[in-house]
Amino acid sequence: MSVVPAEVLPGGARAVTGTVRATVTAELGPRARLWPSLVAVYRAQLSRARVARIPLLFVATFQSVGILIMMRGVVDGGSEAESVVAGSAVLVVAFVALNLLAQYFGQLRASGGLDHYATLPVPPAAVVLGAAGAYASFTVPGTLVTAVFGCVLFGLPLTHLWVLAAVIPLAGAALSGLGAAFGLLAPRPELATVLGQLGMSAALLLGVLPPDRMPEAVRFARDLLPSTYGVEAFARTFGADPDWALVLGDLAVCAGVGVVSLAVATWAYRRAAVR
Amino acid sequence: MSTRAASAIRHPDEVVCAVRGLTKTYPAVRGRRGTPATPEVRATDGVELDIRRGEIFGLLGPNGAGKSTLVRQMTGLMRPDAGTVEILGHDIVRHPERAARILAYLGQESTALDELTVSLAAETTGRLRGLDVRQARRERDAVLDELGLTPLAGRTLRKLSGGQRRLACFASVLVGERPLLVLDEPTTGMDPVARRAVWSAVDRRRAEQGTTVLLVTHNVIEAETVLDRVAVLDRGRVIACDTPAGLKEQVAGEVRVELVWRERAPLDVPEVAALRERAVESGRRWTLRLAPDEARAVVATVTGGAAFAALDDFTLATPSLEDVYLALGGAARQGLVRA
Numbered sequence: 001m002s003v004v005p006a007e008v009l010p011g012g013a014r015a016v017t018g019t020v021r022a023t024v025t026a027e028l029g030p031r032a033r034l035w036p037s038l039v040a041v042y043r044a045q046l047s048r049a050r051v052a053r054i055p056l057l058f059v060a061t062f063q064s065v066g067i068l069i070m071m072r073g074v075v076d077g078g079s080e081a082e083s084v085v086a087g088s089a090v091l092v093v094a095f096v097a098l099n100l101l102a103q104y105f106g107q108l109r110a111s112g113g114l115d116h117y118a119t120l121p122v123p124p125a126a127v128v129l130g131a132a133g134a135y136a137s138f139t140v141p142g143t144l145v146t147a148v149f150g151c152v153l154f155g156l157p158l159t160h161l162w163v164l165a166a167v168i169p170l171a172g173a174a175l176s177g178l179g180a181a182f183g184l185l186a187p188r189p190e191l192a193t194v195l196g197q198l199g200m201s202a203a204l205l206l207g208v209l210p211p212d213r214m215p216e217a218v219r220f221a222r223d224l225l226p227s228t229y230g231v232e233a234f235a236r237t238f239g240a241d242p243d244w245a246l247v248l249g250d251l252a253v254c255a256g257v258g259v260v261s262l263a264v265a266t267w268a269y270r271r272a273a274v275r
Numbered sequence: 276m277s278t279r280a281a282s283a284i285r286h287p288d289e290v291v292c293a294v295r296g297l298t299k300t301y302p303a304v305r306g307r308r309g310t311p312a313t314p315e316v317r318a319t320d321g322v323e324l325d326i327r328r329g330e331i332f333g334l335l336g337p338n339g340a341g342k343s344t345l346v347r348q349m350t351g352l353m354r355p356d357a358g359t360v361e362i363l364g365h366d367i368v369r370h371p372e373r374a375a376r377i378l379a380y381l382g383q384e385s386t387a388l389d390e391l392t393v394s395l396a397a398e399t400t401g402r403l404r405g406l407d408v409r410q411a412r413r414e415r416d417a418v419l420d421e422l423g424l425t426p427l428a429g430r431t432l433r434k435l436s437g438g439q440r441r442l443a444c445f446a447s448v449l450v451g452e453r454p455l456l457v458l459d460e461p462t463t464g465m466d467p468v469a470r471r472a473v474w475s476a477v478d479r480r481r482a483e484q485g486t487t488v489l490l491v492t493h494n495v496i497e498a499e500t501v502l503d504r505v506a507v508l509d510r511g512r513v514i515a516c517d518t519p520a521g522l523k524e525q526v527a528g529e530v531r532v533e534l535v536w537r538e539r540a541p542l543d544v545p546e547v548a549a550l551r552e553r554a555v556e557s558g559r560r561w562t563l564r565l566a567p568d569e570a571r572a573v574v575a576t577v578t579g580g581a582a583f584a585a586l587d588d589f590t591l592a593t594p595s596l597e598d599v600y601l602a603l604g605g606a607a608r609q610g611l612v613r614a
Contacts, residue, residue, distance in 0.1 A: 025364030026454055028376040030405035040402035048390040113386030119350055120403040121375040274352060274371055 032122045041130025043121075049138050053100065060095040061142035064088040067208055068150045074234025077154060079235075080210040085150030086235035087208035089164070090171055092142040094203035094227050097176035099196040101135045105183025109272050118273035119123045128180050135179075143168055147234075162239035163247065170254035171230030175203075177261025178226065184268035203227045226257040245249025289328040291455060291487045297322040297358035298347055299511075301589040304355070318344035320511035329481055331488040334499045335596060336508035342491045343383070343459060345508070350380050350457055362455060378455040379404070379448045383463075385432060385440055388449075393435075393443045394419065397450045404451030414450045422446050422472045437464035445473055453483065458492040474501055474613070495597045499523075507600055514515040515602045519596060526594045526602045532563045533590045534577060541585040546576045555601075559587070564598060 071084045110113055117127050143164060151158050179196055186192035206222040214222065222228050233250035236242050299319045306312030318341045326332045334342045349351040349360050351371030360367040367374050388396040397418060401411035419425050424439075424446055432440050445461055456477070462470045479484035492498050498505055499519045506516040515522055534540075536559045542548045552553065554561035565573065570591060577586050594602075 026377060027454065028365070029375060029377065029451070032405045036407070037403050040399050044395055044399040047392070047395055083429050109385060111386040112382060112384040114349075115352055115382045115384065116387035116400075116405070118352055119375050119378070119380035119382075120400065121372075121405055122403040126403075217301070259596055274354065 002141070003083075009128060032120065034123050034126050037122045037126040038130045038133075039094070041127055042133050045131050045270070046137065048170045049134055053096075053138060057068075057096065057142055060092045060139070061145055063095065064091050064142070064146040065149055067091070067204075068146070068153055071208070072153055075210070077152075080212070081154040081156060082235040082238040083231065084208055085147065085154055085156060085238070088150055089143050089147040089205055089234060090167070090207055090227050090230045091200075092094060092146055093136070093139045093168060093171050093247030094175055094200050094207070096139045097132070097135050097172050098179040098182075098203065099200040100251070101132065101176050101179035102182040102186075102192045102196030102199070103189075104131070104135075105180050106186055106189035106196075107183075109184060110189040114269075114273050124269045125262075125266045128137050128177075128262060132173065132176035132180055132262065132265070136169060136176050138245065139172060140168055156238050161235060163237045166235050166251055167230050167254075170224045170251050170258060171227055173258030174226035174230070174254050174261055175199075177258055177263075177265045180265035181261060181268050184265060184272045198250065207231045226254060226261070229253040229257075278326070279438075285422045290325050291328045291363055292326040292349065292489070293359075293361045294322055294324040294349065295359045295361075297345065297355050299344055299348060299353065299355045301529070302387075317511045319348065322358070322511070322513055324506055324513065324516070326487060326489060328487055329485045330503040331481075331501055332479070333490045333492055333498050333502035333505040334508055335492055335495070335505050335600070337493055337600075340508040341511040342493075342508055343510075346380075346457055346459055346489070346491055350374050350378060352380075357420045363438070376405075378457050379450045379453040381444055381456075381458045381461055383459050385444050388444060388447065389440075390431060391432045392429055392431055393424055393446070396432060396443060397447045400447035401450035404453075406451050411419065411450065415446075417445045418449045421449075421476055423468075425486055425586045438466055438469050441465055442472065445476075449476060449480075452480075453486075454467065454484070455487045455489065456480075457489045457491075460493070461490070462494075462497065495595050498596050505596070507596070507603060509603070515599065522596060522599045523594055526564075526598050528566060529564050529594050529598060529602070530567050531590075531594060531598055532565055532570050532573055533588075533592070534561045534563070534586065535559055535588040536585050537560070538585070541582050544580070544582045546573075549584050564601070565592075 065088075067088050068084065075081050075084055076275055147164060148158065150156070151161070178199060182195040182199065183192045186195055202221070202225055206218070206225055207227050211219055211222060229250040233247045233254070236247050236250070298317070298321055301316045303315040304310075304313045322345055334345060334362065336342050344353065348355045349362070349367065351367050351374030354371070355368060356434065358368070360591050362374065362377050365373045365377060388400075389495070397415040398411050401414055406414065418427055421428065422442055422445070424443060427435065427439060427443070432443055435443065441461065441464055444590060445458075448456060448458070462473055467471070470595055477486070477488055481488070490502065502517065502519055504518050505522065506513045507522070508514070515525075534554075540547055540561065542551065550561070550563065553565075556561050563573065574589065574591065576582060577589060
């Protein structure tokens with residue numbers, strides 16, 4: 001079809017007029033500050049989780065309660081019971097903060113949802129910390145229910161359950177940072193899901209089973225897992241006279257891992273947002 | 276649509292966004308099991324654009340023409356291999372993070388907002404655009420009201436229809452004023468009422484604040500009715516840029532004839548057989564672009580004699596931007612829509 005008038009073609013494709021070059025300069029809009037935007041992301045994520053995640057929270061809790069009941073037949077009491085109860089309680093944190101958050105960020109990244117945040121003047125840390133904080137918060141009811149149920153089932157004292165107020169946020173920070181990093185770094189969303197699942201399985205096997213019967217190599221792997229320190233800190237407080245220095249030491253490890261993994265997740269977010 | 280009314284407030288001398296030599300090449304991918312190899316693709320190829328203050332500037336092209344890639348480079352979401360993007364005096368290639376403080380972007384995906392209520396999506400976006408709580412809530416209420424979304428404010432985006440969800444995302448773009456709006460197919464799936472709400476909201480901001488709009492579309496009718504100027508993209512290159520009327524003048528000597536056959540074309544009629552090589556076939560539909568007297572002859576042929584028995588429907592139309600795209604050598608035979 002040769003219907004194009006000949007004079008159209010040469011200059012026709014020019015979108016630039018050459019003479020018009022009075023570029024206007026505009027002031028930049030305000031930057032969103034870290035805390036207000038962190039709070040905004042946290043609130044939004046919390047409401048999101050309320051809508052979409054309640055069934056999964058039930059799953060997380062029932063899974064841990066089921067493990068407690070199952071282990072009741074194997075373990076009679078003493079230090080083994082302590083690690084079973086502590087491990088199942090922290091498992092709820094691992095399920096939500098590690099597994100679900102890895103899936104969330106994996107899907108967000110794959111579907112182009114990160115563009116929304118990347119075109120807003122919000123600090124990357126606010127997006128990652130807001131989401132991680134919301135997911136960690138959502139583990140609170142499940143963890144409490146599991147811990148109380150476990151204590152009653154195994155006849156452990158409820159005296160020091162308040163230590164969960166430190167264990168949940170610190171283990172939550174470590175695990176959700178890891179989950180967010182998995183989700184943001186995995187090249188495909190399925191891989192993010194697999195990584196999250198593997199992390200949770202590790203937390204399940206290495207955290208719930210009493211360590212005394214494990215071979216050396218497995219115990220070493222257990223020491224590498226950040227949730228272990230949350231489990232140990234919690235388990236120590238069941239004793240008649242807990243060694244608070246060791247509890248604090250374990251919690252400090254959680255906090256340290258949390259800072260590092262959240263920093264890695266923030267870096268991963270920055271990397272994923274601009275491709 | 277009333278966007279014409281606002282063109283009086285355009286500022287023809289002020290360039291808001293200048294793009295020079297923008298190039299992005301996706302590297303070749305080696306084939307693996309299950310995935311065939313893809314050759315190197317130039318998604319944008321030396322693109323040059325000047326967008327002026329207060330205008331609605333369109334990027335028109337079929338899917339895969341490079342529109343979204345171009346927009347992602349202009350919004351700082353993607354680094355170009357070469358070239359510059361200057362928006363309101365800021366170098367976006369060197370400082371991509373500044374784009375977020377100059378423009379508001381409506382992408383094609385809503386996954387980040389899907390599980391929020393309409394109200395919270397707008398408020399949160401406003402807060403992340405740097406507004407304080409009170410400002411964000413005030414602007415949220417005003418925008419939801421303006422777009423007729425107040426009755427849906429408490430509903431989750433996921434539960435809305437495609438058009439309503441799109442409108443809710445558009446609302447969040449408007450919370451926290453920006454001098455440049457970049458909208459990637461904003462009206463997809465919307466009914467006429469929602470479309471009108473979008474364009475009148477855009478018009479109001481143009482009239483009151485001199486807001487500039489960069490619109491990505493593959494909808495020819497929308498392009499003709501709302502755009503002040505349009506750049507036609509094909510395989511990563513700008514093949515034409517002018518007002519819609521100016522572009523259509525380039526193919527003014529043409530008439531589009533569409534023939535729809537009942538079952539198949541009567542190729543035993545010699546005149547019809549001769550037309551075949553000039554027609555773009557799409558199932559039972561033939562599209563022909565002809566000089567007016569040729570078109571008259573074709574209509575006479577197919578409405579009489581043996582060909583008429585096989586004819587289901589025919590239309591004669593003056594050229595649209597789709598014809599411009601094809602006349603300028605656009606490669607895709609399909610991909611532009613009229614809706």
